[in-house]
Amino acid sequence: MSEFEPRIVAFLCHWCTYTGADLAGTTRQQYPPSIRVIHLMCSGAVDSIYVLKALIDGADGVLIGGCHPGDCHYQTGNYKARRRLAILKGILNQMGFTEDRVLLKWISASEGKLFADTVTKMTNDLKKMGPNPMKQLWNA
Amino acid sequence: MAKQTVLKVSEGRPEKAIQGFLKSLLEKEVVEAILVPKGLPSGDGFAQTLIHDPEKMDGMCALSLTMPVQSAKVASHLSIKNLNKKVAAVLKACEIRGIVELAKFLQVKLDNLLLIGVDCPGTFEVSDYSKMVQEGKEGEKLAGEILTGMERGETVAPQGYTFRPACRMCEYPIPKADIHIKLFGYKAEEEVGLEIEEKLGKELEEKGLLSFSGNEPSSRNEVVGKVVAERTKKRDAVFQEFRGIVKDLQSFLDRFSTCIRCHNCMVACPICYCKECVFKTAVFEHEGDQFLRWADRKGGIRMPTDTLIFHLIRMSHMVTSCIGCGLCDSACPSRLPVATLFRSVGEKIQKMFNYVPGRDVNEVPPVATFKEDELKIESGSI
Amino acid sequence: MAQGKMRGDKSSALVIGAGIAGMQSALLLAEMGRKVFLLEQGPAIGGYFPLLDKTFPTNSCGVCFMSPTPPAFCPIYECHLHDNIELLPYSEVKKVEGTGGDFRVSIVRKPRFVDPKRCTLCEACIKVCPVEVEREFGGGLEKRKAIYLPYPQAIPHSLVIDPRTCTRCGECVKACAPGAIDLDMKEEEEEIGAGAILLGFGFEPFLAQKKGEYGFGRYENVLTSVQFERLISTSSPTQGFPVRVSDGKKMEKIAFIQCVGSRDPSCGQDHCSTICCMYATKQAMIAKERASGLNVTFFYMDIRPMGKDYERYYERAKSEYGIEYIRSAISSVKELQQTKNLFITYLKEDGIFEEREFDSVILSVGFTPPQNIKDIAGGMGLLLNQQGFCQTDEFHPAQTSVEGIFVGGAFRGPRDIPETVVEGSSAAAAAASFLAPNASSPSRKEYPMEGALGEEIPKIGVFICHCGEELKKSLSLFDLILGTKLLREVVHIEEVGLACLPEDLDLIKKRIGEHGLNRIVIAGCSHREIRKPMEEMAKGMGFNPYLIEYANIREQCAFVHRDLPELATEKAMVLIRMAVERARRIQPIRKGSQKVEKRGLVVGGGVAGMTASLRLAEQGYEVCLIEKERELGGNLRDSFYTLRGSNPQSLLQDLIQKVKNHPSIRPYFETEIIGFEKRNGHYKTKILRPDGEESLEHGALILATGGREVVPKEYLYGKDPRVITQRQLEKMIHLKDEGLKEVRSAVMIQCVGSRDEEHPYCSRICCGHAVKNALKLKEQNHSAQVYVLYRDVRTYGFYETYYHEARGKGIVFIRYDLEKKPEVALENGRLSVSVFDPAMGSRVSLPADRLILSAGVEPNDNRDLAKIFDVDLNPDGFFMEANPKSAPLDSVDRGKFFCGLCHSPNFIEDSISQGNASAARAGALLSKEAVEEKAYLANVIKRLCCGCGLCVTVCPYGARALNEEEVKAEVMESLCQGCGNCVVACRNGASQQRNFDKALNLAVLDAAID
Incomplete structure (x- = not known):
């Protein structure tokens, strides 16, 4: 059997992290092809529904990328995202998703390497965690 | 400072004394109408009733032993659009806490609402109470026994009956209200306590409604402390048990697998204020072959879909504001432990933001604000 | 040498130097509708900015807020995107002819040897280039080839060949698949016509080699601050982790030596470089954040954090970060042979020598004028000041x-x-203002009408671009085409070579017609690269540009999974599927617009307010100038001379005359603001005049409500008439007060009402004022002895020379600590000041015929105004800007600006700059006939809305309001920036966003999961 290849769904903000991900490409940083990027305008526009739906539908991990504190192009969207995710994590925890399958990361437009490193590390961590148990369980 | 007094009870019937007091609020035009639980003609239940005519006050029960609907929702309907005259509402502590939460989301306007809170011994499931009455247990007599128990701080229902699970673990039996009818620690056959917000107290005094005298019984603090302590203990035990049973994804799903997606929990919830739930909107209308693709991806899918995510999303919306009234539990045909889940998760998340739902109308709900310097995340990750 | 015809005319502007100042000038003029040529001598624009990762005092980047139309990308990219800006990178000015209003500028465009249009950044050439040299970017710590990208995000986004090091071996030419390299490219000369020229030449860092005693260039572990800045940038090779140059080991104990090439006439640099204290403190903080346990010591003379919120920053550096500051003079820096550590000997304030060992030393190098500036200035007839920087009149700083x-x-x-x-x-x-009278705006491009925007069944055309064969190296285009055929509503699939070039754009255009395509998916490079040509093509044929989707299979797939072709192809397929899913659901967007009320409202008629009013009026807008007093002038009325020797009273008269005589300025005296309403697209302010109320509609608001001198609460002020403030002294000197002639000994105490608990900020101007008045006092009364008791002397920039002069004239400066403040005693009718002199190590008692308190600056009480106008105040009561770094005068809400003392303590010169600047920011808004709305606006489905107000709370722009009648939320389209935060705040999807609605995002998510 081939090795488990995690699937990560990423929600990246338009201004910082998406641009950072582009920079990773321009500078040819190599990282695993585990990630599927959804482009949104702001990390503050990531609805908990998206994250939960991704997990329920079998994504092994979810990455939310936003501007560093103080750098949000919409002033404060990243702070709101952080709070929303904190609440969501409390719920996921009770649900039995005890591992960290959801990651919020501040990655600026100039941090291509950080983006690549983040994806690499997350992929490796997810490999250790194994596949999202949702895939085998209740097909909600 | 709130003002203290007592209502003298005659013939050992405290409800009569309370009725008299409420009646005078209408007669002296302190309020235009009063929302109050009233016994059903059949005698096997109660219904919230908006009373305008003081003469119709007979039969009302400040201490209704069931909570068929959460009055926070009623208060919302009553006040959200142009309530220009003063209305009082007789409420349980959890209903007032619900109102406070809804007020933060602009779903209740408190300007013309006079909140009358009653100490709460707990409530029965509607069906249980009806059965009790049919089994020959007279409502008023049961209420009498409960009132006697409240003097001592009894937390168990008399004669082997049980209060709703949510009530048994409710650590907020004492309401914060404009007028507070106090029962714990009082000998209800003789008197019930009354605590009135200062300005209003002055108004009532001037209108000759009552005079302020007497202090609360010295034992009250202790009695209330005992009730809160016992219920808190119960709550913690329930949490522990729940967290023991629902410990991983598998057990979580098992516990919720009998959900039939009737959305009753949402309808009963006082905090779920949306006119139409997102799960009934176009956002969750899927294309036909989408279902097929899902079935293809997973080998098979449970229909109807979006059951699990419904609970989780509802939780992400409401959990910081959950006041633990437990009506979702009462409403669930599959007897899912929705309330326990919400409270158990809620406890942790509310603590994270040092937030107590229903505590103070001026507190900003965690979902409506943020701090720049909080939830420190190491090099960017939570 | 090729010679083109002259481009540009009297109405256009030429900005020379594309650093921060140049980019800002260019962006603003372009927003005002001017044609702007932005010339840069280097191969990429940006100046020193790309070197900076984090900036003080926020320790964030934040430079993106610089664009006049936020939210925006970083200004470098915005300059590249702007329709009215034409970049002239790698160019130099050869000759300037003509006069103001009609310049003809000959420029030379240096050959890049690489065609930016064809270069796909595949970097094949870099691999084969045999020449390796030091990379200029970041002070030479890294290497580059002779063909290189100046820095990763460089604009123009293309490689360049450095002719000085290129050996012309031709390997790169062979390696370049798209044929972008031409080693025979020649320089081109061109003539640019412009009505005005703006100079943003910037500075150059002081050459640390000139201070040989610090060992730079000889000792490996002695770095300049430019190099250290690069080292701690997250984009550096160590991702910002500070390591020693000699052995790559973690830095543990480092020293900053301040004033290297500043305040040092011995190396021809007598000025203070103003920002080194702050940038070095920032570097120290960031380094400590990156490497825990790092010890940092500063060796300095005076610490000078004078800007807004800088004092707090400095305090934080000491208390929170534990950075050590030692007031001292460096005696020597020696390298230890084995460890290559550095041994610093320094002389402390009390005259004692001490020694310490560090593993690295950073030299905080100062600012020098740009190289060759004398030649350039000569060619333009430009006067430079003594230090070689641009000479300007104090009251006409621009x-x-x-x-x-x-x-x-x-x-x-x-x-x-x-x-x-x-x-x-x-x-x-x-x-x-200068261009205004004789110049017209360039005409806007006209595009054909788009078809009707009805809902139609999507007919999607997918074009997969292999980027000049580059993507074929890691992706199987065959598989992608096969897979795409299976996707719903895709009616056409085609492979293209370089979708960004006209040939392929024409082909796509043709296919749209042939197949009746109404949605386009471009699978290729990032939308950031290709959006501009695609949208241009679409607009040109009347195709709604918002119906184009992009699948980023280059930067985010092929380039980053080079060795995994199968998995990369699989991922690319998912990315295309997601883009097609989006394309199926997006709707055309026709942006609305809101009429601009071409009028400015300026509150406050001091120097900043009057300046702002004049600049706005000169640009052709009506201005209502509101003043609460009976006359204009504000604090300027009490200012009589400046340190640089100008006469503020003549400035005052000049400004008042101009304001009164300008036909477009309506001054209102003794007028109060009593109400303010935000409308969709403009503001309405209610004022109360002595004769009644009035409502004014306006498109921009400038707050210039001023400040005042703090009234001292100590040192017997108000109790003894001999104790006065600097301001009172200035007036006495101006009036040649007889009393001053008797003065034998005057004592000045600095930081009265500054840098203390009540006013925890530096008032910036008091040191300058003290020096100014001390010199004047001496001038009028030679025998007077003047003592200045200070905590740090903050005569920044060129003011340093006056401090130098003052000391030369015998004015005595004695330092004191906050813990050992001077004490004032009154004995037998005589005043005396006792202070601990750290240089003597004992207390000294100074007789004081006059005691002059350098009282700080505080803002007027703006709490009510802030509430009315819905703007924020900082903890010190000054107005709070959207971003302290790059939008220093803007409020978060569009169209509200601050300038002058209500923003921060400032000299007159700076207040004038701020007045000008706020007028430019406001002018950029008012210049438009209509404000174009953003594309991805939020909207409300009224039926679903419960009126809970969460969307109103989360909207950062005040673009949401609650309609109390209906109990429903509403969107003010002109203010909405399309962030989507309100969409998430709303629980049931009553709040949605165009082309980012929840159902759409969920569908894309579904397509993302395989």
């Missing part, structure tokens, strides 16, 4: 000695980013 040539930023002297942004804006305002 005006050079040549009419029609304007200046801002570090070319005027060392300054930080906020000031540079202000001055870049100020220069733009001055240029706009």
Whole structure:
């Protein structure tokens, strides 16, 4: 059997992290092809529904990328995202998703390497965690 | 400072004394109408009733032993659009806490609402109470026994009956209200306590409604402390048990697998204020072959879909504001432990933001604000 | 040599130097509708900015807020995107002819040897290039090839060949698949016509080699601050982790030596470089954040954090970060042979020598004028000051000695980013005023009408671009085409070679017609690269540009999974599927617009307010100037001379005359603000005049409500008439008060009502005022002895020379600590001041015939105004800007600006710059006939809305309001920036966003999961 290849769904903000991900490409940083990027305008526009739906539908991990504190192009969207995710994590925890399958990361437009490193590390961590148990369980 | 007094009870019937007091609020035009639980003609239940005519006050029960609907929702309907005259509402502590939460989301306007809170011994499931009455247990007599128990701080229902699970673990039996009818620690056959917000107290005094005298019984603090302590203990035990049973994804799903997606929990919830739930909107209308693709991806899918995510999303919306009234539990045909889940998760998340739902109308709900310097995340990750 | 015909005319502007000031000037003039040529001598624009990762005092980047139309990308990219800006990178000015209003500028465009249009950044050439040299970017710590990208995000986004090091071996030419390299490219000469020229030459870092005693160039572990800045940038090879140059080991104990090439006449640098204290403190903080346990020690003379919120920053560096500051003079730096550690011997304030060992030493190098500036200035007839920076008149800070040539930023002297942004804006305002009378705006491009925007069944065309064969290296295009065929509503699939080039764009255009395509998916490079040509093509044929989707299979797939072709192809397929899913659901967007109320409201008629009013009026807008007093002037009325020797009273008269005589300015006296309403697209302010109320509609608001001298609460002020403030002294000197002639000994105490608990900020101007008045006092009364008791002398920039002069004239400066404040005693009718002198190590008692308190600056009480106008105040009561770094004068809400003392303590010169700058920012808004709305606006489905107000709470722009009648939320389209935060705040999807609605995002998510 081939090795488990995690699937990560990423929600990246338009201004910082998406641009950072582009920079990773321009500078040819190599990282695993585990990630599927959804482009949104702001990390503050990531609805908990998206994250939960991704997990329920079998994504092994979810990455939310936003501007560093103080750098949000919409002033404060990243702070709101952080709070929303904190609440969501409390719920996921009770649900039995005890591992960290959801990651919020501040990655600026100039941090291509950080983006690549983040994806690499997350992929490796997810490999250790194994596949999202949702895939085998209740097909909600 | 709130003002203290007592209502003298005659013939050992405290409800009569309370009725008299409420009646005078209408007669002296302190309020235009009063929302109050009233016994059903059949005698096997109660219904919230908006009373305008003081003469119709007979039969009302400040201490209704069931909570068929959460009055926070009623208060919302009553006040959200142009309530220009003063209305009082007789409420349980959890209903007032619900109102406070809804007020933060602009779903209740408190300007013309006079909140009358009653100490709460707990409530029965509607069906249980009806059965009790049919089994020959007279409502008023049961209420009498409960009132006697409240003097001592009894937390168990008399004669082997049980209060709703949510009530048994409710650590907020004492309401914060404009007028507070106090029962714990009082000998209800003789008197019930009354605590009135200062300005209003002055108004009532001037209108000759009552005079302020007497202090609360010295034992009250202790009695209330005992009730809160016992219920808190119960709550913690329930949490522990729940967290023991629902410990991983598998057990979580098992516990919720009998959900039939009737959305009753949402309808009963006082905090779920949306006119139409997102799960009934176009956002969750899927294309036909989408279902097929899902079935293809997973080998098979449970229909109807979006059951699990419904609970989780509802939780992400409401959990910081959950006041633990437990009506979702009462409403669930599959007897899912929705309330326990919400409270158990809620406890942790509310603590994270040092937030107590229903505590103070001026507190900003965690979902409506943020701090720049909080939830420190190491090099960017939570 | 090729010779083109002249481009540009009297209405256009040429900005020379594309650093922060130049970019700011260019962006603002372009927003005002001017054609702007932005010339840069280097191969990429941006100046020093790309070197900076984090900036003080926020320790974030934040430079993206610089664009006049936020939210925006970083200004480098915005300059590249702007329709009215034409970049002239890698170019130099050869000759300037003509006069102000009608310049003809000959420029030379140096050959890049690489065609930016064809270069796909595949970097095959870099691999084969045999030449390796030091990379200039970041001070030479890294290497580059002879063909290179100046830095990763460089604009133009293309490689360049450095002719000085290229050996012309031709390997790169062979390696380049798209044929972008031409080693025979020649320089081209061109003539640019412009009505105004703006200079943003910037500065150059002091050459640390000149201070040989610090060992730079000889000792490996002695770095300049430029190099250290690069080292701690997250984009550095160590991702910002500070390591020693000699052995790559973690830095553990480092020293900063301040004033290297500053305040040092011995190396021809007598000025203070103003920002080194702050940038070094920032570097120290960031380094400590990156490497825990790092010890940092500063060796300094005076610490000078004078800007807004800088004092707090410095305090934080000491208390929170534990950075050590030692007031001292460096005696020597020696390298230890084995460890290559550095041994510093220094002389402390009390005259004692001490020694310490460090593993690295950072030299905080100062600012020098740009190289060859004398030649350039000579060619333009530009006067430079003594230090070699641009000479400007104190009260016309943006005006050079040549009419029609304007200046801002570090070319005027060392300054930080906020000031540079202000001055870049100020220069733009001055240029706009200058250009106004005889210049017309360039005509806007006309596009054909789009078809009807009805809902139609999607017919999607997918074009997969292999980027000049580059993507074929890691992706199987065959598989992608096969897979795409299976996707719903895709009616056409085609492979293209370079979708960004006209050939392929024409082909796509043709296919749209042939197949009746109404949605386009481009699978290829990032939308950031290709959006501009695609949208241009679409608009040109009447195709709604919002119906184009992009699948990023280059930067985010092929380039980053080079060795995994199968998995990369699989991923690319998912990315295409997601883009197609989006394309199926997006709707055309036709942006609305809101009419602009072409009127400015300026509150406060002091120097900043009057300046702002004049600049706005000169640009052709009506201005209502509201003053609460009976007359104009504000604090300027009490100012009689400046340190640089100008006469503020003549400035006052000049400004008042101009304001009163300008037909477009309506001054209101004794008028109060009593109400303010935000409308969709403009504001309505209610004022109360002595004769009644009035409502004014306006499109921009400038708050210039001023400040005042703090009333001292100590040192017997108000109890003894001999104790006065600097301001009172200034007036006495001006009136030649007889009393001053008797003075034998005057004592000045600095920081009265500054840098203390009540006013925890530096008032910036008091040190300058003290020096000014001390010198004047001496001038009028030679025998007077003047003592200045200070905590740090903060005569920044060129003011340093006056401090030098004052000391030379015998004025005695004695330092004191906050813990050992001076004590004032009254004995037998005589005043005396006792203070601990750290140099003597004992207390000294100074007789004081006059005691002059350098009282700080505080803002007027703006709490009510802030509430009315819905703007924020900082903890000190000054107005709070959207971003302290790059939008220093803007409020978060569009169209509200601050300037003058209500923003921060400032000299007159800076207040004028701020007045100009706020007028430029406001002018950029008012210049438009209509404000174009953003594309991805939020909207409300009324049926679902419960009126809970969460969307109103989360909207950062005040673009949401609750309709109390209906109990429903509403969107003010002109203010909505399309962030989507309100969409998430709303629980049931009553709040949605165009082309980002929840159902759409969920569908894309579904397509993302395989």
